[in-house]
Amino acid sequence: MSAAEAVEANGAQEKILNIENVSLSFGGVKAIRDVSFDVMKGEIRAIIGPNGAGKTSMLNVINGFYHPQEGSITYKGETRQDMRPYIAASQGIARTFQNVALFRGMSTLDNIMTGRSLKMNSNLFWHLWRWGPAENEELDHREFVEHIIGFLEIEAIRKTPVGRLPYGLQKRVELGRALAMEPDLLLLDEPMAGMNLEEKEDMSRFVLDVSAQFGTTIALIEHDMGVVMDLSDRVVVLDYGQKIADGTPDEVRKDQNVIDAYLGETH
Amino acid sequence: MELLYGIFVDPFVQMWEFPDLLVQVLWEGFVSGTLYALIALGFVLIFKASGVFNFAQGIMVVFGALSLVGLYAFGVPAYLALILSIAIMGVLAYSVERVVLRPLVNQEPIILFMATIGLNYFLIGLGEMIFGGEPKTMITEELGLPKGAWDFEMLGGFVSIQRIDAAAAIIAGILVGGLAIFFNKTRIGRALRAVADDHQAALSVGISLNQIWRIVWFAAGIVALATGIMWGARSDVSFALSIVALKALPVLILGGFTSIPGAIIGGLIIGFSEKLAEFYWGPLVGGSIESWFPYFLALIFLWFRPQGLFGEKIIDRV
Numbered sequence: 001m002s003a004a005e006a007v008e009a010n011g012a013q014e015k016i017l018n019i020e021n022v023s024l025s026f027g028g029v030k031a032i033r034d035v036s037f038d039v040m041k042g043e044i045r046a047i048i049g050p051n052g053a054g055k056t057s058m059l060n061v062i063n064g065f066y067h068p069q070e071g072s073i074t075y076k077g078e079t080r081q082d083m084r085p086y087i088a089a090s091q092g093i094a095r096t097f098q099n100v101a102l103f104r105g106m107s108t109l110d111n112i113m114t115g116r117s118l119k120m121n122s123n124l125f126w127h128l129w130r131w132g133p134a135e136n137e138e139l140d141h142r143e144f145v146e147h148i149i150g151f152l153e154i155e156a157i158r159k160t161p162v163g164r165l166p167y168g169l170q171k172r173v174e175l176g177r178a179l180a181m182e183p184d185l186l187l188l189d190e191p192m193a194g195m196n197l198e199e200k201e202d203m204s205r206f207v208l209d210v211s212a213q214f215g216t217t218i219a220l221i222e223h224d225m226g227v228v229m230d231l232s233d234r235v236v237v238l239d240y241g242q243k244i245a246d247g248t249p250d251e252v253r254k255d256q257n258v259i260d261a262y263l264g265e266t267h
Numbered sequence: 268m269e270l271l272y273g274i275f276v277d278p279f280v281q282m283w284e285f286p287d288l289l290v291q292v293l294w295e296g297f298v299s300g301t302l303y304a305l306i307a308l309g310f311v312l313i314f315k316a317s318g319v320f321n322f323a324q325g326i327m328v329v330f331g332a333l334s335l336v337g338l339y340a341f342g343v344p345a346y347l348a349l350i351l352s353i354a355i356m357g358v359l360a361y362s363v364e365r366v367v368l369r370p371l372v373n374q375e376p377i378i379l380f381m382a383t384i385g386l387n388y389f390l391i392g393l394g395e396m397i398f399g400g401e402p403k404t405m406i407t408e409e410l411g412l413p414k415g416a417w418d419f420e421m422l423g424g425f426v427s428i429q430r431i432d433a434a435a436a437i438i439a440g441i442l443v444g445g446l447a448i449f450f451n452k453t454r455i456g457r458a459l460r461a462v463a464d465d466h467q468a469a470l471s472v473g474i475s476l477n478q479i480w481r482i483v484w485f486a487a488g489i490v491a492l493a494t495g496i497m498w499g500a501r502s503d504v505s506f507a508l509s510i511v512a513l514k515a516l517p518v519l520i521l522g523g524f525t526s527i528p529g530a531i532i533g534g535l536i537i538g539f540s541e542k543l544a545e546f547y548w549g550p551l552v553g554g555s556i557e558s559w560f561p562y563f564l565a566l567i568f569l570w571f572r573p574q575g576l577f578g579e580k581i582i583d584r585v
Contacts, residue, residue: 018293063471065467065470085470085471085473086470086473086475089470089471089472090473094287094471094472095471097468097471099464101467101468101471102464102465102467102468103460103461103464103468104464104465105460105463105464106457106460106464108458108463110457112460113457114457114458114469114474116474116578117454117457117472117473118473118475119457120454120473138454177472178471178472180472181472181473235320258307
């Protein structure tokens with residue numbers, strides 16, 4: 001019951017995403033076995049589990065990189081057997097990657113501008129000449145991107161090619177690119193991996209701010225248990241591709257299956 | 268001793284004593300260079316977007332030129348034939364994306380490369396079937412391209428500039444510049460660079476790979492058509508033209524497979540150097556070094572900068 005209360009406290013009862021009985025295998029390897037869980041509108045939902053538990057595969061299923069053999073994905077009330085990346089992106093699902101996937105040759109600004117790709121509607125013809133609607137549009141989007149740059153406090157690296165940035169900042173730029181899509185559902189694949197304490201604190205603050213200021217629903221994978229317990233409203237735990245627990249951080253922390261599979265492993 | 272003199276001294280003495288000839292040679296190098304840059308650009312665009320070395324680029328040059336000449340021979344007015352040829356290149360780009368690239372997405376680059384070899388032979392067959400295999404004359408005059416030559420008296424001699432060459436250099440320059448601006452400054456250009464850097468990330472922000480592939484192959488098709496017209500006007504429109512496109516290889520080795528400025532500068536370097544080498548050093552070995560000198564130059568260049576002048580990283584493909 002407490003899970004539902006936590007969600008209610010956030011002022012949302014609506015399911016934005018519902019994963020039902022999803023199974024995914026690559027040849028003989030079963031990456032995900034019959035997993036079901038939901039994500040409520042406005043909440044921060046964590047997906048945790050030991051290495052190889054199928055967390056990233058799950059995100060890839062949600063944004064359409066992987067197509068599950070069984071099960072269904074209901075997003076914004078529409079049920080599909082599988083997603084496609086283009087549909088996911090155009091329906092408001094944005095994501096970041098475990099190993100930063102930025103456009104390394106481009107500047108911070110250009111990287112974040114690519115997040116506006118789907119918001120740019122004006123005719124290709126105008127873009128050929130950069131006249132009329134295309135020019136105004138470019139300026140509007142530039143303004144929006146400047147907001148994000150301000151929000152993430154990366155003004156100083158606006159023009160720097162991202163390949164040259166330290167890892168922590170690259171992760172921040174990647175978050176910026178996802179935010180530029182004005183997502184309804186933001187998928188973060190280990191947003192704090194490889195960061196030092198200060199960078200982790202910054203990133204946690206940004207995640208909470210995104211949730212509070214933009215009301216974005218966030219599903220994140222994270223290894224740092226402290227971070228997960230502080231940030232998330234509800235946690236789903238995967239192990240060997242199966243769901244072993246689902247609930248508030250406190251519930252999950254006390255769950256014997258989780259202690260055995262996850263926390264037990266570290267001892 | 269005589270050989271060393273012939274290599275290291277005599278050519279420069281000649282350049283100094285007959286500057287008009289030097290200007291003539293440099294001009295011809297410039298014209299070839301702009302056309303090489305144009306061809307190389309077609310390769311670079313496709314390589315950036317789909318990570319494949321398009322073996323069929325050469326035959327696309329022939330196919331474009333053949334469609335134009337062939338349509339004219341069927342009684343279509345010249346300008347309409349030109350527009351239709353552009354449309355044919357568009358259909359070709361669309362079909363390649365739909366039939367070749369999309370089913371092979373995520374395959375090894377070598378498999379895509381094999382597919383372009385297949386495309387190459389398919390287009391040869393299709394071209395011969397529709398338009399016949401015999402060499403044809405480019406409809407230079409009907410398209411309003413100039414003929415004849417300007418003769419300038421300068422530097423104590425004459426420099427002769429073929430008007431068709433001047434037109435070729437100008438058109439190639441406009442196309443190269445236009446494409447460079449298009450792919451650097453527009454939304455599509457940003458999307459192309461995004462696709463070149465990271466397919467998955469590009470997909471995650473909603474960039475459509477299929478759309479980018481179609482645009483890039485269409486751009487490469489237009490480039491091929493323009494090259495076909497210009498080169499066809501200087502010789503004949505025949506399947507041998509596709510050899511010209513292979514000159515893009517040394518250009519790409521010099522400039523880097525992923526760099527648009529690299530293609531432009533590499534093209535000019537190859538153009539200038541092959542004409543200079545042919546004219547001043549060719550006689551030492553009995554001439555005709557023009558056809559292999561660029562490859563030789565590229566080979567030497569590979570020792571020092573395998574990623575090319577502007578290449579971002581060592582390319583592990585092709």
